[in-house]
Amino acid sequence: PEFNDYMKESRKFGKAIWELTDKKDVDIVFEHPGESTFPVSVFVVKRGGMVVICAGTTGFNLTMDARFLWMRQKRVQGSHFANLKQASAANQLVINRRIDPGMSEVFPWEDIPAAHDKMLDNKHLPGNMAVLVTSPKPGLRTVEDVLAVNGQA
Known part of the structure; x- marks a missing residue:
């Protein structure tokens, strides 16, 4: 009964995603909570898609139905950007204009939906x-x- 309830809720979540994506499954799920959401992330990502996990704020022990991985050829990728020194060095490269982020458009906060x-x-x-x-x-x-722009410098 517990598994059936879990699958029912997972399908509801997948259906909610479909309502937003015109019935298209998502290519990639970026997973941060870990233990509490990882099984659902694996379930909802499309066939051949990838779950990228970068943390485990709700826990590090992952339990899932592995059939969703191999039968639908999904992938799981671990990712960790950088330590503090590396992140600071990357920020400095941007500040020094050594990295071009290839920005096409910049939106104010209130235009996120657009x-x-x-x-x-x-x-x-x-x-x-x-x-x-x-x-x-x-x-x-x-x-x-x-x-300086705000006249506070």
Whole structure:
């Protein structure tokens, strides 16, 4: 009975995804919680798709029905971006303009739904899209830049 209840809820979640994607399964699931959500992530990713796990905030012990992996040729990939020193070095490369992020469009926070609609409808420009989280305008690279624009430097 417990497995049947779990599958019923997993299917409900998959159906909710289909309502958002016009009945298309997702290619990749980025998994962060781990223990509490990993089995559902494996279930909902499309045949041949991938679950990328980068943490385990709800726990590190993963239990799932492995048939969804091999019978549907799904993949699981572990990922860890960087340690503090590496992340700081990567940020410095961006600040120094040594890395071009290939930005095509930058949206203010309130336009996040419009950005998602553009991607969903495949109407976005080639390149990367970004959202301004605390920055008043694009192109500012440091806290000092933001403070200067706001007249607080």
